[in-house]
Amino acid sequence: MDFTFTEDQLLFQASVREFLTNEVTTERIRASWESDSGRSDEWWSQLAELGLTGMTVPEAYGGLGMNELDFVLLAQECGYVALPEPLVNTALVSVPLLRDIGGEIAANWLPKVATGEAKVVVGLAQNTLVEDAHVADLLLLQQGGVLLAATPEQVSLRHNESVDPSRKLYAVDVTGQPLEVAAGARAEALIAEALNRGALGSAAQALGLAQRMIDSTVQYTSERQQFGKPVGSFQAVKHQMANVAVQLEYAKAPTHRAAYALASGQAIAPHAVSHAKLVACDAANLAARNCHQAHGAMGYTWEMDLHIFMKKAWALANCWGDAGFHKARIGRTIFADGAALGAGATFG
Amino acid sequence: MELAYTDEQQAFRAEVRSWLAVNVPAEPLQSFDTEEGFKAHRQWEATLNSGRWGMVTWPEALGGRGCDLIEWLIFEEEYYRAQAPLRVNQNGIFLLGPTLMEYGTEEQKARILPPMATGEEVWAQGWSEPNAGSDMAAIRATARLEGDKYVVNGQKIWSTRAVWADWCFGMFRTDPESERHRGLTFILVPLDSPGITVRPIPQLDGLPGFAEIFFDDVEVAIENRLGDEGAGWSVAMATAGFERGLMLRSPARFQETARRLVELYTANRESADRDPAVKEAVLRAYLDAESYCLATYQTACRLNKGGKIGAESSTNKIFWSELDQNMHAAAMSILGARAELLSHAPDARGVGKWLDGWMFSMSGPIYAGTNEVQRNIIAERMLGMPR
Numbered sequence: 001m002d003f004t005f006t007e008d009q010l011l012f013q014a015s016v017r018e019f020l021t022n023e024v025t026t027e028r029i030r031a032s033w034e035s036d037s038g039r040s041d042e043w044w045s046q047l048a049e050l051g052l053t054g055m056t057v058p059e060a061y062g063g064l065g066m067n068e069l070d071f072v073l074l075a076q077e078c079g080y081v082a083l084p085e086p087l088v089n090t091a092l093v094s095v096p097l098l099r100d101i102g103g104e105i106a107a108n109w110l111p112k113v114a115t116g117e118a119k120v121v122v123g124l125a126q127n128t129l130v131e132d133a134h135v136a137d138l139l140l141l142q143q144g145g146v147l148l149a150a151t152p153e154q155v156s157l158r159h160n161e162s163v164d165p166s167r168k169l170y171a172v173d174v175t176g177q178p179l180e181v182a183a184g185a186r187a188e189a190l191i192a193e194a195l196n197r198g199a200l201g202s203a204a205q206a207l208g209l210a211q212r213m214i215d216s217t218v219q220y221t222s223e224r225q226q227f228g229k230p231v232g233s234f235q236a237v238k239h240q241m242a243n244v245a246v247q248l249e250y251a252k253a254p255t256h257r258a259a260y261a262l263a264s265g266q267a268i269a270p271h272a273v274s275h276a277k278l279v280a281c282d283a284a285n286l287a288a289r290n291c292h293q294a295h296g297a298m299g300y301t302w303e304m305d306l307h308i309f310m311k312k313a314w315a316l317a318n319c320w321g322d323a324g325f326h327k328a329r330i331g332r333t334i335f336a337d338g339a340a341l342g343a344g345a346t347f348g
Numbered sequence: 349m350e351l352a353y354t355d356e357q358q359a360f361r362a363e364v365r366s367w368l369a370v371n372v373p374a375e376p377l378q379s380f381d382t383e384e385g386f387k388a389h390r391q392w393e394a395t396l397n398s399g400r401w402g403m404v405t406w407p408e409a410l411g412g413r414g415c416d417l418i419e420w421l422i423f424e425e426e427y428y429r430a431q432a433p434l435r436v437n438q439n440g441i442f443l444l445g446p447t448l449m450e451y452g453t454e455e456q457k458a459r460i461l462p463p464m465a466t467g468e469e470v471w472a473q474g475w476s477e478p479n480a481g482s483d484m485a486a487i488r489a490t491a492r493l494e495g496d497k498y499v500v501n502g503q504k505i506w507s508t509r510a511v512w513a514d515w516c517f518g519m520f521r522t523d524p525e526s527e528r529h530r531g532l533t534f535i536l537v538p539l540d541s542p543g544i545t546v547r548p549i550p551q552l553d554g555l556p557g558f559a560e561i562f563f564d565d566v567e568v569a570i571e572n573r574l575g576d577e578g579a580g581w582s583v584a585m586a587t588a589g590f591e592r593g594l595m596l597r598s599p600a601r602f603q604e605t606a607r608r609l610v611e612l613y614t615a616n617r618e619s620a621d622r623d624p625a626v627k628e629a630v631l632r633a634y635l636d637a638e639s640y641c642l643a644t645y646q647t648a649c650r651l652n653k654g655g656k657i658g659a660e661s662s663t664n665k666i667f668w669s670e671l672d673q674n675m676h677a678a679a680m681s682i683l684g685a686r687a688e689l690l691s692h693a694p695d696a697r698g699v700g701k702w703l704d705g706w707m708f709s710m711s712g713p714i715y716a717g718t719n720e721v722q723r724n725i726i727a728e729r730m731l732g733m734p735r
Contacts, residue, residue, distance in 0.1 A: 001357060001418050002350040003642075003649040069349060218731050233734040235720075238727030242666075245726050249663040253642035254635075260349050275635055327631060334634050335614055341634070342607030343600035344361070344425035346641050347351050 001347070003253070005073065013073040017080070019050060024081040026305040032084050033165040039135050043085050048116025052087055056095045061110035068092060068197065072204050072259035079208025082312050084166035086119065086132040088201040094120040097140055097194045101181050105149055109138055122194055123172055127319050133157050133170035140181070141172060147187045150178035164311035196273045198320030200262060203255045203273070203280035209313045210248045210280075210287035216306060217241060217291040224296070231294070240290040247283040255280050268348060271333045274326035281323070284313035353422070360415075361422050367399050368430040379704075380436040381555035386470075386512040389436035393467025402465045403441050405595075406449075410457070411465045417594065417648035424598040431604075439509055440464040440471030442595035444517050444536075451534075451575040451583050459571075460536070472510035472539065474518025474561055475584075477503060482721050484519075485528040485581070489563060491520035491535055498522075498535060498573070500543075500566040508715075510559035511548045513539055519580040532580035536572040543567070552707040593661065594648070596716070597668050599641035605675050605705065606637035612682050612702075620682045629678035636671045640664075659730035666719050666726075669712030676706035 005013075023046065032038050047053055055071060057063020075088045095113060098106045098120060112118035118137040123130035125142050133139060134157060139150045154176030160169045182190050218241070221232030231237055258276035261269040288310040292299040299306050317323065333339060340348075353361070377392065378385030396402045397411060404423050406412025415423065435441065441464060448457055463469040480486040489502025504518055516537050523531030539546065543566035548556030575583035613620050613630045620626045643664075651657060679702040680687040687703065689696040713719040727733040 001353055001645065001649065003646040004653055004655075005349060214731065218733055222732075222734050230734045232727075235724065238733050239720070239723040241731055241733065242723035242726040245660075245731055246663045246666050249660055250636070250639040250643050250667055253646040254639050256349070256646065257351065257642050260351050275638065279635060279639055327628075330631055330635065331627070334610055334631070339610075341603075341610055343429045343603040344422075346603070346638060346645075347353065 003256070005256075009070060009073060012070075013077060016050070016052070016074050017077045019046075020077055020081045020083060024083050026308055029082060029084060029166060029308055037135055038084060038166065038168050039132070040085065044119075045116050047085060047087055048114070053090055053116050054114025056091045056099075057110045057114040058099060061107070062114040063095075063110065067263035068096075068200060069256075069259045069263040072200065072256060075201050075204035076208040076211075079205030079312075080212045082166065082209065082212070082308050086121065086135075088205060089121065089131060089198065090119065092197040092201040093122045093194050094140065096197055097122055097190060100190055100193065101140075101147070101149075105179070105181060112137075122198070124191060124195055124198070124320075126195055126321055126325070127198075128171075129160055129169040130172045131170075131319075132168055133172055134159070134168055139172065141174065141178070142187075142191050143174065145183065145187055146180055147182040147190060148174065148178040149181045150174060150176070154178045162311075162315060164308075164315050166308070166312065167315055192270070195320055196262060196270055199273050199277040199326070200255070200258050202316040202320050203251075203258065203276040206280040206284035206313060206316050207248065207252060207255055209309045209316070210244065210251075210284040213284075213287040213291040213306065213309050213313070214241065214244055214248070216309070217294045220298070221294050224298075231296075237294050240294060244283070244287045244290050247279070247286050251276070251279040251283040266348070270329060274321070274329045277321065277326050278323060278330070281313070281317040285317055288313045357418065357422060360419055361426060364401070364423050364426040365430070367401060368426055368432055371395060371399065372430045372432045376431070377433045379553075379555055380434065380509075381511075381551070381553075381557040383512065386436060389433055390467045390470060392433045393435070393437055393470075397466045402467075403445065406445070406461070406465070410461050416652055418645070418652065420594070421598060421600070421645065421648060424600040425603075428600040428604040436509065437464065437467055437470045438596065439473045439513075439517075440469070440515075443473065444471055446595070447534075447583060447586070448574065450586060455571065456574070469514045470509060470512070472507045472513035472516040472559075472561075474504035474507050474510075474516040474537070476506045478505055481506075482718050485532075487519055487521055487532060489518075489520050490524065491522050491533060491568070492524075493522065493570070493577070496570050498533075498568045498570065500535065500537060500563045500568055502563050504561040504563075506549075506558050506715075507546075507561050508558050510539065510546055510561055511556045515539060516561060517574070519584055522577050522580075526578075529581040531578055533577050534574040534580040534583040535568055536574060537563075537566065537568050538572075541566045541568065552710065553704060593664055593716075594644065599637065599644045599668075602637045602668055602671055602675070603641055605672065606634045608700075609633055609675050609679055612679055616682050619684065623681060626678060626681050629674060629681070633671065633675040633678055636667070636674070640668055640671065659726070662722055662725045662730060665716060666713075666722050669709075669719060672705075672709040672712050676702060676709045680706055 032040055051064055054063035055066050059065040071091050078088050098110055109120055113120055119135050120138045121130060121132050121136040123141045141148045141150055156173045156175050158171040162169050221237055222230050224231050255276040258272040261272040295306055298304045377388040380386050380389040400413060404413045404415040405420050407414050477487055477489060491498040491500045500520055510516060516539055519532045520535050521531055522533040543564040545562040547560045549558050551557045609630055683699055686699050689699050728735060
């Protein structure tokens with residue numbers, strides 16, 4: 001039994017955190033909102049240079065061959081800075097899906113993803129809309145029970161504006177004749193795994209977002225004075241923040257367990273992912289609400305940075321399976337006849 | 349990361365399981381807050397100790413097995429799974445024991461720990477006073493050094509297990525000029541000493557689970573001082589962290605309640621589902637119990653590898669105490685009109701111990717530092733908010 005990350009995993013996390021907090025500032029995020037695509041080639045090539053776009057790409061295709069467990073702490077860091085670039089979806093969803101589809105399409109695209117030359121996005125029915133379809137060089141799309149690989153020429157996109165200006169969402173209509181890459185039970189399995197990895201990415205980002213909102217609020221309430229004291233010295237404010245800290249603290253281990261379960265192909269993985277997604281997104285939503293309250297009227301302004309993180313937390317709670325989806329999945333395992341529950345059953 | 353038990357850990361689990369299967373009393377013991385139940389629980393402690401299961405984390409020389417934290421968690425999982433009796437000497441084995449190992453002299457350890465392990469000497473705690481509850485530094489009970497003994501005066505309250513216990517431990521003001529957390533000394537007092545009056549306090553269930561202790565010129569040998577004079581606060585606080593919390597309320601306890609709750613819900617699904625909030629509460633309770641387990645394993649593994657515990661450990665008391673309340677509240681909803689029945693009522697079949705657990709869960713957010721105090725600690729020490 002070892003529930004710790006390796007030195008290498010922790011060091012990688014620290015270096016990615018340093019890079020992201022230096023480069024992905026809220027000023028630059030706001031600037032990205034003013035650009036046409038909302039995406040930055042400069043950021044993407046920097047992420048590629050760090051090996052992050054190729055982190056989960058198999059070594060045979062020029063990547064680092066790492067897995068969900070290696071990436072989960074980095075996804076937390078992406079959440080911490082509210083990274084607008086589609087790195088988490090790339091590393092956790094697109095790349096593993098391409099890898100599992102295999103064959104020529106994997107051989108063609110994975111090396112380009114690793115170098116940062118190409119972006120591949122995944123559109124599942126569960127999400128309705130497709131994130132970052134406008135910058136995709138290849139779209140892996142669920143159409144009913146079939147998985148298609150479409151080029152940008154084979155689809156038409158309809159932009160849907162999100163409350164989070166960093167999120168770029170598109171309705172995708174297939175207009176051409178894309179390649180069918182999987183059907184039947186195989187497609188079903190690939191889609192289910194893609195959904196689980198997307199949900200893990202959301203959970204991990206939610207942890208980072210919650211921590212960022214806490215940190216910003218602690219800073220703000222330490223400076224803002226009322227009644228001659230910092231507002232953060234009042235118990236009414238402290239206790240709201242402590243409640244967030246408690247929820248966040250107990251959402252971490254389930255998220256790390258979900259990453260482990262996915263990386264090692266455990267049967268419990270879907271259940272573990274749903275657990276992580278529910279508790280991590282709940283923690284981030286509670287952070288959003290309580291941190292917003294602690295900011296007073298300033299939190300309700302466009303000028304204050306809090307909403308950058310708050311709105312992403314709102315959005316992530318409902319992608320890659322909303323709470324209803326994940327609760328139903330948990331319910332099916334724990335309320336089943338003969339379910340292994342209780343003390344001693346956690347690790348199987 | 350490797351989330352699987354080693355062969356040794358599996359073998360340890362099997363050994364615990366088979367011993368408990370043979371030795372756990374078939375019928376649940378009476379509450380240890382009754383005289384007869386207290387005796388039966390004391391006897392159970394002796395039985396446990398005879399199998400060297402009394403305190404598996406203690407060194408072998410003291411009747412333990414030198415287990416690490418993961419083995420402790422496994423032991424607890426099996427213990428709660430087997431529905432073995434609650435630990436009547438928890439104040440001793442879980443709270444005072446670890447403190448003694450850190451601060452006690454060799455003489456004290458040799459004298460105090462063995463009878464603690466066998467249940468021959470059961471311990472009560474003497475922290476709170478009528479005007480020192482959440483504000484424990486307001487302690488006013490005094491101990492005056494006279495030659496080779498202390499003369500103790502004052503009053504303690506909410507002393508758990510004090511009605512039938514043999515000893516109590518607590519802090520007393522040894523420097524009458526001192527204020528707050530300075531000038532306090534950690535002293536162990538035999539409860540049969542002349543000058544002691546114990547007045548039982550009936551709890552919500554009517555049983556005297558705690559008591560007031562009055563000290564009237566009680567003489568205590570200086571050998572019963574733990575740590576230096578005036579160092580009581582740091583002795584009391586030093587081991588108040590994660591490990592002691594883990595001993596007192598390990599995840600298994602809540603996971604078993606969660607399992608019973610799921611069972612109760614599925615057995616009464618038709619009536620329970622009339623209120624959609626119930627299913628949600630059961631599901632959430634189950635996840636929270638699992639989260640508590642996962643987080644505890646994560647911390648235990650980090651400590652096993654030499655990691656240090658941080659201020660984040662202060663989140664755990666809030667988490668488990670509110671979880672316990674939520675689980676029992678959900679059970680009360682499922683039981684509906686029968687929920688209020690005491691377990692011996694003729695038509696209380698199937699009500700089980702939920703009502704007792706519900707009442708006890710009300711104490712969780714209060715004892716061991718109220719959750720409001722815990723929230724202040726989290727905000728100030730973990731998050732760094734201004735005082």
